[in-house]
Amino acid sequence: MLSLNSLRIVCSSRAALLLTNRLSVCKAVTCSAHWTSVSLPSKDAWQCTVNTRAPVKDGGLTYSTNRANSPRSYCTSQVKQNCWNCEQPLDKTPAFFCMSCKVVQPPEEGASYFQIMDCDYTFTLDTQKLQRRYLQLQRSLHPDNFSQKSVKEQEYSENQSALVNKAYKTLRKPLSRGLYMLELEGMRIEEGTDAGADAEFLMELMEINEALDEAQTPEEANKIAQETRGKLADLTEQTDAALRKGELQTAKALLAQMKYHANIEEKVKEKLAQFM
Secondary structure (H helix, E strand, O other), X not given: OOOHHHHHHHXXXXXXXXXXXXXXXXXXXXXXXHHHHHHOOOOOOOOOOOOOOOOOHHHOOOOOOOHHHOOOOOOOOOOOOEOOOOOOEOOOOOOOEOOOOOOEOOOOOOOOHHHHOOOOOOOOOOHHHHHHHHHHHHHHHOHHHHOOOOHHHHHHHHHHHXXXXXXXXXXHOHHHHHHHHHHHOOOOOOOOOOOOOOHHHHHHHHHXXXXXXXXXXXXXXXXXXXXXXXXXXXXXXXXXXXXXXXXXXXXXXXXXXXXXXXXXXXXXXXXXXXXX
């Protein structure tokens, strides 16, 4: 029989061998997953072309009016979508209606708000074009138009209409648009006080809030409102410049400041309502 020490040595050797094998398997899986991810076409490319743009700072936001270069566009040329009703190929993406049988289509999974609203992937988008697109889509997709259609078409029209509303609301204002663009890049601004905010900036906000609380006339409140709008306009220009350079961390910090001033703007509206 093996001695106790010999038994321990054997068990330790077997455990080490098992651990080595497991590590080898893990490395193989990791390598396989890595090469799969870089070899397969990304779903986040509107065109199936090789992106040869130079890398930009902070991992980068491609700030371009060319959709083909957008990091949040979608590749649809390899996977052709078909109509759920007649199974004919859909002519474009996202497709709201089938050109063959004219039925409304379900929302396309993964489509960005910029795609849905047919807007360039840019912080300074054309808001008038955005509004025209919104009105056009809502006229054609509104659920009231499908009250006599099949249950499936009614459901799809409701889903599409709600999605268009959300996309329009998000892209309409610079702050929500910028936050959404950061979200597409995997960056979020947490709710509540920003621990990384500049102490001088936070003190300034405190003074503005105190002045607003102490405002006794509409004129005093309107003065704060005017100053706040000016700061928001300045922050919007700075954010646009940061995004053009691909400086996502800078854009994130600027958008965080915009959130604070946007909150003050809302408080001013509430204050003015008290004088009515």
